[in-house]
Amino acid sequence: MPDKPSVETKEEAGAAENGAEEDLGGLTPEELRQGQEAALALEGMMALSTQSLVQAEVEDLYQLERPLGQGRYGRVLLVTHRQKGTFLALKQLPKASTSLRSFLQEFCVGLWLGSHPGIVAAYGIGLESADSYSFLTEPVLHGDLISFIKPKVGLPPGAAPRVAAQLAGALEHLHGLGLVYRDLKPENVLVCDAACRRVKLADFGHTRPRGTLLRLAGPPLPYTAPELCAPPPLPAGLPIRPGLDAWALGVLLFCGLTGCFPWDRPLPDDPFYGDFLAWRAEPRAPLRPRPWLGLAPAADALLGGLLDPRPGDRRPVGSVTEYLGRPWRLREGGEEGEEGEEGEEGGGERGVEEGE
Known part of the structure; x- marks a missing residue:
């Protein structure tokens, strides 16, 4: 499947004018308030996380086991804690293509979402090495x-x-x-x-x-x-x-x-x-x-x-x-039904294939 198209965003929560049409995505006052509160909370978490980043090379703390995934912006590795021996997933983002702010946004959103059965659990450990930013999550080992x-x-x-x-x-x-x-x-x-x-x-x-x-x-x-x-x-x-x-x-x-x-x-x-x-x-x-x-x-x-x-x-x-x-x-x-036989093939000319 193709990657998501690139977008340009204004990182502050924006307000829709009172007369914005619903079909154009106008926000209600309550929606605007909730978004503004979320933006302020996220900024606060990012400010605190900046001060608590661990300065270390990944290899000094974790044994690299195997890749779990590779994307346009970074990679995910299965690692083992060198002292405790526990398996973890480590997402590594190169500094050459990732700003500190972008890293902190993703890291802090994962922490803010907390424990939910349908969301990969994030651990509160962020790393900064000479060439990359990294954070740790629970390992999910059966692919995407x-x-x-x-x-x-x-x-x-x-x-x-x-x-x-x-x-x-x-x-x-x-x-x-x-x-x-x-x-x-x-x-x-x-x-x-x-x-x-x-x-x-x-x-x-x-x-x-x-x-x-x-x-x-x-x-x-x-x-x-x-x-x-x-x-x-x-x-x-x-x-x-x-x-x-x-x-x-x-x-x-x-x-x-x-x-x-x-x-x-x-x-x-x-x-x-x-x-x-x-x-x-x-x-x-x-x-x-x-x-x-x-x-x-x-x-x-x-x-x-x-x-x-x-x-x-x-x-x-x-x-x-x-x-x-x-x-x-x-x-x-x-x-x-939910446990029935395969249905007919989809009629589109373009099938879903990995890596499109």
């Missing part, structure tokens, strides 16, 4: 979700509802603290067991307080909400809201159910997105887009709510729970 999504098939039978419920719970926890995750994709969902029964959200480098002003700098991708593709309602950008995460969750679940992206980018000139908009306007069977073949009515309703192009009408991530226990995929001659 992308390795469990078979192109043009999707996740194993029964996995999609479980994954959806756990991610929705993690995102609700994050939203309740006034934060927006902003980087939901299978590569950032870690899998705790070989059967893909437990997953955890990781990588909070793009997480920001609600209301932070955001402007899209790179080309839009399937996970990019359509309101980010339009001219921003404020000169400095769009005040971000949890609806961005709801959209990305809908795209991720579609990939998990079909093994395909629903579209390349959420713009009318994209043929698959154009077909989706036409189908929403008049949901008759002959107009059903090809990538959506094989999905059951419950999945149609769930994804239709998460993928509403109008941010003010988009359903929250917690709406996932309304559709649990119902079939999400069809199979020939009937419907697939």
Whole structure:
């Protein structure tokens, strides 16, 4: 799957004008207040963490075992504490491409989220070496979700509802603290067991307080909400809201159910997105887009709510729970329940593949 497009942000929480239209992502006074409080709390944690960074080389304190993951901005290693012998995951960010502020934001967000079953647990140890910044988390050893999504098939039978419920719970926890995750994709969902029964959200480098002003700098991708593709309602950008995460969750679940992206980018000139908009306007069977073949009515309703192009009408991530226990995929001659057979292949021309 492709990486998230680069964005430029104004790091202070931004306010939407009182007359901002809901469809352009305007904030209510309560949403603005919560985002401002989150921004102040995060700044306070960052100031304290700056003073408590351990000055040491990673190899002096930890034995490097093996890589767990590699991204554009850093890498995650499985390490062993040299004195205690305990296994830990260490995320290492090179100073050449990471500012101290960016490191502290990700480190402190992880600490602030605390203990949640759907979020990778962060430990309060930050390191600064000559060439990098690092912090420690619990090790999750079964890779990320992308390795469990078979192109043009999707996740194993029964996995999609479980994954959806756990991610929705993690995102609700994050939203309740006034934060927006902003980087939901299978590569950032870690899998705790070989059967893909437990997953955890990781990588909070793009997480920001609600209301932070955001402007899209790179080309839009399937996970990019359509309101980010339009001219921003404020000169400095769009005040971000949890609806961005709801959209990305809908795209991720579609990939998990079909093994395909629903579209390349959420713009009318994209043929698959154009077909989706036409189908929403008049949901008759002959107009059903090809990538959506094989999905059951419950999945149609769930994804239709998460993928509403109008941010003010988009359903929250917690709406996932309304559709649990119902079939999400069809199979020939009937419907697939949570433990049923594989559904039909997704109809998109572009399957989900690792490293796209």
